Amino acid sequence: MSNNWFEVVMEDNNTMEQGDIIKEVSVLEPTIELIQGKSKDIGTIEHEKVIILTQSCDLANTKTPWIHVSPVVSLSEMQRQFSHLRDNNALESIRRGNQPKFHMINECILENYESEKAIIDFRNVFTLPYSFMKQKAEEQQGRLRLQSPYKEHLSQAYARFFMRVGLPNDIPKFE
Template sequence: MSNNWYELVNDDSLEQGDIFKEVNVVIPTTELLNGDSDTIDVIAYDVIILTQSCDLDNSKTPWVQVTPITPLSEMQKISEVFGHKKPLESLRRGHEAKYHLINECTISGYEEEICLVDFRNVFTVPFNYIKDKASIGNNRLRLKSPYKEHLSQAYAKFFMRVGLPSDIPSFR
């Protein structure tokens, strides 16, 4: 059953793989960075926590890494690439380092379709902000093991990529 990927959490604990809806992320504008303005952009994303659970325990970090998750059907509206079987199968197999798929959830009242995790857009948000969102008391989804470790491994593979200036020639 696909809902074996998830569990419901209704406390203020935080772990890698926790999914939060409508997390406000502050995006500094170029004008702000240049000192020409005090304007910032705030964008709300549905996110999944990437920070290791051991770093979240006992408030060991002031910041939490999160990345957006988007239902696959929404991505298919943005780019037709996500509507074709070959690229989808490549995603499913983990061949696209910048993306990771998490399975649908069928827990009653918390249904979610397959979602795309986008490692190209990783944000840090204050630990206390996420902790406050967790303490509101609403149930949220959390990836269970080994799916959260699979997410972590996919992120590590994206982060550790090395581009070589020249490669070994093809064996044709």
């Protein structure tokens, strides 16, 4: 089996799937004043590299008008933002899936598509219109897509993050 986690989606394949990475997606970050109705200042437009989290079967059958995505942030950028991620123990904890809020994807080794390891922060998930994402995907022929079983691994990590149940009183620790 190949050591590569990714495949390249070319122009003859206009499908979107879970695990597709779409670059330069415009995301509105509204101001609090706009949300509260106190201002007409809409906020800022950020351009993110995102990964599709919505199930492929829902995308194939257009069962949803919205697509769940999360930014894909390079490991080096995450380490700049969060100093605790400079520690190999913290990275190993993420790699092993022990920090449900984070999911690590491997580096891409495909020629002309090389990229370093990246982290997906499930605390930063948002939805975008299907039609918008379809247009962005079609504009980016030659985009990366996680291959199986890595896309299912992403899906499982996303599910684990959202299915967590915090108990008000846990069973005491055995000592």
